[in-house]
């Protein structure tokens with residue numbers, strides 16, 4: 001009762017002074033890719049600078065924001081389930097505000113508002129500057145749908161609030177949007193035109209992260225290789241960052257096989273603080289399928305780029321994305337994917353079965369004609385092969401010593417520590433003395449599993 005009275009008083013007090021947001025605690029739930037994680041940090045920064053308080057417990061929150069992904073149906077289904085979950089709370093709590101942001105907000109705005117009428121606002125990836133107004137409007141019963149794509153929006157004025165990072169590493173977006181239009185992919189439609197952030201803004205963002213004690217930054221973009229700001233290309237940007245922040249580890253993702261240049265590879269090789277790991281999605285090993293996917297490279301070109309990586313950066317780990325069951329994929333095409341995997345030996349792969357997305361070229365122009373059972377069977381096959389190859393690639397690490405950035409204790413065994421090497425492989429190790437999170441140690445690798453390198457600390 002007392003609680004209710006004090007909340008009512010707070011409500012009127014805040015309303016009176018037009019300072020509504022003081023009483024709001026927000027909670028952000030994030031689905032999807034690294035860019036969404038980054039965007040949630042932007043949103044939280046915008047809200048915190050308007051005096052909203054952040055909570056990491058959704059039960060404490062009276063503003064819940066769901067940052068969504070549209071890449072596959074499963075990602076969207078998760079969000080629909082969460083919205084149903086919050087519906088009952090919405091009925092019980094009058095002053096509780098629920099917003100949907102991100103790629104689903106952009107893709108199916110009206111559907112969300114029509115099918116989930118209790119949702120208060122829907123905001124797409126280029127309209128986060130309007131989120132405070134949308135929340136305040138919601139308190140007056142006004143619903144907002146803000147989904148204009150703006151190819152000038154890079155949020156250069158906002159330093160993200162790194163609440164999702166582990167305190168050791170964090171994302172820094174260098175581009176937004178994508179213009180590659182792979183025929184299966186919804187991203188260009190929901191995230192708009194590609195744009196690059198000013199190098200000075202990126203450097204400032206890294207500087208701020210450094211001051212907060214961050215030890216590793218991950219430069220992100222849908223295609224980092226197409227970064228360009230005036231005369232500065234991606235390799236130039238990497239070099240500038242490597243020179244300006246010699247104590248910082250630098251990672252980047254995602255590269256595109258059609259664009260990754262030798263200049264980038266040489267820059268990675270040259271600077272010890274640039275991590276030796278390249279994520280280079282191949283999708284398929286068949287030229288026919290690559291053409292249907294509009295990937296703009298051939299199997300041969302991809303393999304040539306892999307050769308170049310291995311030659312210029314011999315210690316480089318290579319990871320990939322693989323999609324099975326794309327339109328018209330025959331057994332022969334699929335076998336070419338398996339043979340490419342055997343040829344490259346990826347250290348890790350994210351593997352998916354094709355899922356048609358309304359709005360894409362493939363959805364309207366190509367037949368989703370690989371039966372579901374075959375897609376599942378092919379997915380199992382690539383996963384099994386990758387497990388074998390991943391283990392093989394890790395076995396080569398036995399007997400090597402790696403510099404590891406310590407992230408904390410191991411999840412499985414609290415008396416052991418875990419961190420990552422430059423190749424982004426998880427390393428678990430024992431130590432006779434306590435080790436601080438965020439320090440670098442040298443670990444001698446004694447054994448491996450398909451996911452982890454295991455060893456002991458050495459002087």
Ligand code: 5AD
Pocket residue numbers: 071072184185186281283321322323352353354355356357
């Ligand atoms: N179906 C299945 N996987 C997809 N991806 C992108 N779009 C789809 C889709 N429609 C995968 C690609 C991409 C990764 C991020 O997600 O492999 O590289």
Ligand code: SF4
Pocket residue numbers: 178179180181182185186187188222223256
């Ligand atoms: Fe999608 Fe292709 Fe752009 Fe990646 S490069 S986000 S797969 S369109």
